[in-house]
Every structure is written in C-alpha cells, then in structure tokens.
C-alpha cells in the first residue's frame with residue numbers, strides 16, 4: 385500500500401514510542417545538517433531524523449518503517465564524498481543516525497580485537513586501542529567525525545591500506561539489521577571461519593543498501609613504537625614506482641604509507657590550507673611521502689630511512705628529501721598530504737575522482753588523464769594526489785568559479801571529464817571508485833563501466849535482501865536502468 389500522510393504520522397508516532405520523542409527530529413533547524421551531504425552538493429528531504437540507542441531499537445525502527453512503507457537512509461558521520469547518506473528519493477524516508485550507538489562493547493588485548501557499536505567515531509576507537517598499547521590502523525582525514533558504521537559501509541581505505549588493508553580486511557564479525565528487522569548476529573571474534581558464505585562481506589561496502597550495520601568486531605595490531613616519516617622531491621611517477629620497489633626492499637611490510645602529491649596539488653595546499661609550509665627550497669613535479677613503522681621502540685628506522693634516501697639520490701631518483709625529526713615535523717609533513725578539508729570550495733569548482741588502477745599502470749594513467757582532460761579543457765587545473773602504493777591516485781580537476789555560466793554547463797563538463805578518466809581507467813584494468821563508494825554521485829559511472837554480469841548479480845542480491853527497495857533507495861544503482 386503506498387504510504388500517505390496518515391501512515392507517515394502513524395510511523396512518526398511509532399518511532400517516537402521506540403526511541404523517545406526527543407530523538408525523532410523533524411524541525412528544519414534540527415535536521416538541516418543531516419539532510420545535506422559533506423560537499424553541500426545534495427540537499428535531501430526526510431520525514432524525520434531518528435536516533436536509536438541500541439540494536440533492538442534499530443530493529444524496531446526498521447519494522448515500524450516497513451509497516452508504513454517508509455525508506456531508511458542510514459547515516460554515520462556524514463563525511464562521505466559521494467552523496468550516499470542523503471535522502472534524495474521522492475518517497476518518504478527517515479534518516480537513521482547511529483551516533484547514539486557509540487559504546488565500545490569489549491576490547492581484548494589477548495585476542496587483539498575490539499567490539500564496537502556502529503556509531504563509534506573512528507578516532508575514539510583508535511584512542512581506545514592506543515590506551516591498551518594497540519593499534520586500530522584505519523586512518524583518514526575525516527577520522528575525528530566519521531563513524532565506524534560508515535567506514536564499514538563504504539569499505540573505507542585511507543593512508544595505511546598498504547600495510548593493513550581496507551575496512552574489508554579489518555572486520556572479523558558484523559551485526560546487521562536486515563530490511564525486515566531481523567538482527568543478523570555475526571559478531572564472531574574468529575580469525576578463521578569457513579562455515580559457509582562469508583556473509584559479512586556483503587554488507588561491507590554496501591553503503592546501507594542491504595541493511596544497517598549496528599556493531600562490529602575489529603582486528604587490532606601491535607602499536608607502532610618507532611616511526612620514520614620522510615618527504616622527497618622527484619620528477620616522475622615512474623621514479624615513484626622505482627622508489628616503491630626500493631622502499632619495499634628496505635622496509636618490507638613496515639611501510640604503512642606511500643603517498644604521492646603532484647605539484648599543482650602541492651601549490652593548492654600551500655596557498656589555501658592554513659599552517660602549511662613547503663619543506664624544500666625549490667618546487668618539483670612530484671612529491672612522495674613515506675611512513676615506515678615498527679612495533680619495537682628502538683627499531684633503527686631513521687637510519688634505514690637515511691640509507692634509503694642516500695641510495696635514491698645516488699640512483700638519480702630524487703632531487704631533495706627531508707626526514708622528520710620530531711612529532712611536530714611529522715605532522716607538518718602529513719598536513720601537506722592530508723590538510724585539505726573544505727578548501728576546494730574557496731578555490732573554484734572542482735570535480736574529484738577516486739580511481740584505482742593496477743600499481744604498475746599508474747604512470748600511463750597519470751599521463752593519459754592529464755593529456756585527455758587538458759585536450760578537452762585547456763583551462764583546467766588537473767591536480768593529482770593519492771595512495772600510489774595502492775594504485776589509487778585521486779584526480780581533482782579545478783576550474784575558476786566564474787568558468788561555468790550555469791549548473792548545467794558544470795554538470796556537462798563534469799560528465800565529459802568522468803568519461804575521459806573512466807575510459808582510461810577501464811582500459812588499464814581499473815575501477816571508478818577505489819575507496820569512496822558509489823552513493824549518488826558515481827551511479828551513472830558505475831552503470832557505464834561495471835561488467836554487466838556483475839551489475840546484474842548485484843541487483844539480484846539487492847532484490848533478495850531488500851525486495852521493497854527501502855534500504856537507502858536510489859544509491860549505487862541508477863533507478864530504472866537495467
């Protein structure tokens with residue numbers, strides 16, 4: 385039965401009875417923040433923003449919404465970069481915020497596991513692990529506000545994937561509320577479990593379209609007690625890959641981050657991000673940031689880094705380098721890589737990409753993308769930055785504010801640039817989204833580039849788990865497209 389005003393009212397009354405009146409927000413002033421995405425590109429509409437405090441309440445909320453035919457858009461910290469947590473469909477929906485579910489249920493140093501609720505802020509989990517001399521290695525620019533449920537649902541990556549893997553590799557067990565309100569209790573702390581399909585992996589990276597993540601068991605690791613952070617200047621992406629092979633030979637699995645910054649992105653950071661300082665006398669076409677860490681307090685990492693850099697100079701792979709000698713210097717170097725939050729808006733209109741290609745294909749990717757975009761849009765500023773150790777270079781195309789007369793022109797240019805970049809990525813065996821997910825922004829690109837058999841199977845799984853299409857409808861898949 386299609387929902388009407390009276391069933392919406394009944395639904396709101398049921399939700400208030402479940403979570404308490406003050407946790408069902410309906411006033412525009414209270415909900416506005418949660419109805420706009422991080423990039424302020426999408427502005428949605430919802431019957432209410434609902435804030436349950438337990439898995440049992442989530443299950444009841446889901447059942448009440450099912451009874452009323454109301455859709456559910458789960459939301460964590462709302463830091464996602466592709467409009468996945470904004471309700472944009474015309475049908476009635478509630479935004480389900482998990483922020484009150486922020487308890488750490490258990491932490492076992494012996495097992496190196498932590499059991500957390502979905503609304504835990506990522507930085508709080510890192511801090512809880514650190515207090516026990518352990519490490520939760522997921523780390524990204526939004527870690528002070530994103531939530532672990534959002535990290536799981538986007539299969540977040542960040543700066544330490546090279547060593548520890550993305551979210552998919554960090555989850556041991558998962559608790560999920562399904563579309564009919566069933567609680568799928570998979571909170572197992574097992575390192576090995578071959579008893580049938582690994583169902584948790586279906587929900588990791590599903591962006592809330594298959595169910596609501598309410599809790600998870602995460603892997604912890606020994607804390608890093610010695611660290612060396614260095615930045616160097618180099619002239620090409622080929623040289624960066626040669627340095628990657630050398631760094632692997634020197635540090636083995638102790639390299640956690642291997643990040644590249646193009647000159648144009650560096651110029652942008654130095655100009656717009658307060659408190660950033662160039663550590664070199666000259667500029668250069670590319671910059672590389674390496675972090676290596678060891679769980680032993682007195683590991684001779686600084687000496688190894690000096691040896692690595694001396695060899696790189698001798699081989700003509702780098703022109704200058706600096707090694708951080710204090711925590712403040714480490715932070716200053718990392719700020720050049722991680723410091724950008726909302727500053728793109730100040731500089732102009734940007735189109736951001738999150739492509740991945742096989743590691744060895746990155747020189748071709750960078751060259752062909754630059755050539756392709758500049759041939760079509762000679763006035764574009766093509767900035768590159770990313771996790772070169774993971775094959776994930778973010779391309780940010782910047783235009784001056786006044787460049788586009790109307791939003792249609794901007795959308796048309798954005799679509800054309802997407803096609804240029806995606807075609808290169810597909811020819812090189814890549815993916816249109818390495819770590820941000822699909823959400824709303826990348827749906828058209830997913831439909832255009834994903835293998836049709838895989839896309840059809842994804843739709844079948846969605847139809848099986850969410851036959852009424854009420855779990856974050858309109859995300860991942862283009863409505864109506866085959």
Ligand code: FAD
Pocket residue numbers: 422457458459460461462463464465467468469482502523524525526529530531532533534535536537538539540541542543591592593595596597598724725819820823856859
């Ligand atoms: P939200 O934005 O609230 O939601 C994201 C998606 O997950 C939505 O589809 C939402 O419906 C769904 N969702 C949220 N919670 C749940 C739940 N409990 N159950 C089911 N579905 C849910 N990402 C990276 O991977 N690597 C980076 O290096 C990185 N750097 C960033 C830097 C900055 C400055 C910013 C602003 C973002 C960055 N991101 C990065 C993107 C973003 O932080 C991640 O995607 C993060 O994982 C989103 O978490 P969130 O809690 O904010 O989720």
